[in-house]
Amino acid sequence: MGPVSVWQWSPWGLLLCLLCSSCLGSPSPSPSVGPEKRAGSQGLRFRLAGFPRKPFEGRVEIQRAGEWGTICDDDFTLQAAHVLCRELGFTEATGWTHSAKYGPGTGRIWLDNLSCSGTERSVTECASRGWGNSDCTHDEDAGVICKDQRLPGFSDSNVIEVEHHLQVEEVRLRPAVGWGRRPLPVTEGLVEVRLPDGWSKVCDKSWSSHNSHVVCGMLGFPSEKRVNVAFYRLLAQRQQHSFGLHGVACVGTEAHLSLCTLEFYRANDTTRCPGGGPAVVSCVPGPLYAASSGQKKQQQSKPQGEARVRLKGGAHPGEGRVEVLKAGTWGTVCDRKWDLQAASVVCRELGFGSAREALSGARMGQGMGAIHLSEVRCSGQESSLWKCPHKNITAEDCSHGQDAGVRCNLPYTGVETKIRLSGGRSRHEGRVEVQIGGPGPLRWGLICGDDWGTLEAMVACRQLGLGYANHGLQETWYWDSGNITEVVMSGVRCTGTEMSLDQCAHHGTHIACKRTETRFTAGVICSETASDLLLHSALVQETAYIEDRPLHMLYCAAEENCLARSARSANWPYGHRRLLRFSSQIHNLGRADFRPKAGRHSWVWHECHGHYHSMDIFTHYDILTPNGTKVAEGHKASFCLEDTECQEGELDQSKMDHSNSNP
Structure with a gap:
């Protein structure tokens, strides 16, 4: 006799369910049966899909009655992700995603309002609206991020791998001349994509400004500008290039190149990019990353209006809780329908690239006061979050536990390679050592502790990528590592907003330190989290x-x-x-x-x-x-x-x- 399902809520239906469950019971799984053969999961198959992703993350797809479908993100929780990751053969979930982060699926939406406690052996034991009963679209497809650890004895027969397609995971700009000697960040160069067999160029036939916009966003730049194509074509005639992509078609709103339509060369293609050359992109850096004085002057000459969007609560540049200014009051944004397109508009508006993550559930801390916006729906082409369609909100609609946040793509500057900590008990603390140039090879040295304080420590921790500064220390005798003893920087004075210690005022090559002993050199204690009063x-x-x-x-x-x-x-x-x-x-x-x-x-x-x-x-x-x-x-x-x-x-x-x- 098969299991009894009660679809209508009535006292008789409830009684019938209780009687059947008490009389029939449920068969216990045999100890020898592997995790892929749970009784509740028979007839279902699971897979991870979408791009860009790693093997242990992706959009969750379920095959039922021979048809693949997705799960809506309404009411989705980490507990549901735990159950699904175990269905997929992983030990547990480390996170979950909403709003089709890995791209929208196709076909049926099998489950909606999925509610699990996290201890269920199968997703069929979780509450939901019922199979195939959903009012969602594929823009609300849920995804999971599983711990990269397999269940013991798990057989992959229950995990259906997505048909393999070549995808682009990394993109970089390679300067046509002076590779390795150009200042960072690199803002202009030949587009290179990383494929399984290495880095390859992209054919520039039908290359558009939309493609450039997506590439610049991935690399941490808010916008692109025109390049001297004739110069690069002339240069390309003197060089040999390996092409891996012969067609890229982006709309311009994609957060990643893999979301664009891509055409790859086949292995047996002997003629590649005839009559064309390598695609070239030139990006415009945001105010924080303007590399040259000319760019800084150009940006400063533009009239700067009052900022109406800001990020708060993030430990690193380009991340935080999204706050918007309305009628002179700062407030937060509700995470309903919050997605990568809306997050990318925020990131570009603030001078960063496209969004790497759209965060929900107050992942960057809860704000206070008003919640100004809800159900923000951006196309990705807007210049400001305020230009996106949205709903005004009342206190009953949303709480600060649903504050939206972002993590933006940032340009690679390499500043973290010029600073390190030594002697500390963990990687978050120690004596500060900096790398300087000068006559001869690069060398490491210490910073004079005179006047070293919290503002300087804030910049050092930011440059190290370690978040906030808990303490800036002028004495570090208890962190004596013994290898580096020369003081190479003194008189450091920071405002606290700089991206690296090089940008702070200091004495330059002339070292003036009141206490020259090694014990009186600068140190820091950093933290990934901090209070904000x-x-x-x-x-x-x-x-x-x-x-x-x-x-x-x-x-x-x-x-x-x-x-x-x-x-x-x-x-x-x-x-x-x-x-x-x-x-x-x-x-x-x-x-x-x-x-x-x-x-x-x-x-x-x-x-x-x-x-x-x-x-x-x-x-x-x-x-x-x-x-x-x-x-x-x-x-x-x-x-x-x-x-x-x-x-x-x-x-x-x-x-x-x-x-x-x-x-």
């Missing part, structure tokens, strides 16, 4: 008031260093002091807890207010006149951190809301 400024304005308070009532405030420096010269305990008092509310929007630098074991008990605190000052308040003159100052210290409660329903400690009154 945001003051609720409106609350300060609403609660601020002036109070004249006798000095004899301010001994506690003075003991805890809560008064401005000018209070030290007051005539204690006589007289008064005028205070600006207000309540403050500080939100942590980052992806790490905000903690004082001093550990709790070193905190001091203060009888005045009856609590421990470390007196780490983390906020400064200055009162300025309209012309910018400072007339008063104040600060906030970390005694409020440990005794603050999270907002109702907020489980993530990194989103804690710290509020108290400022004396």
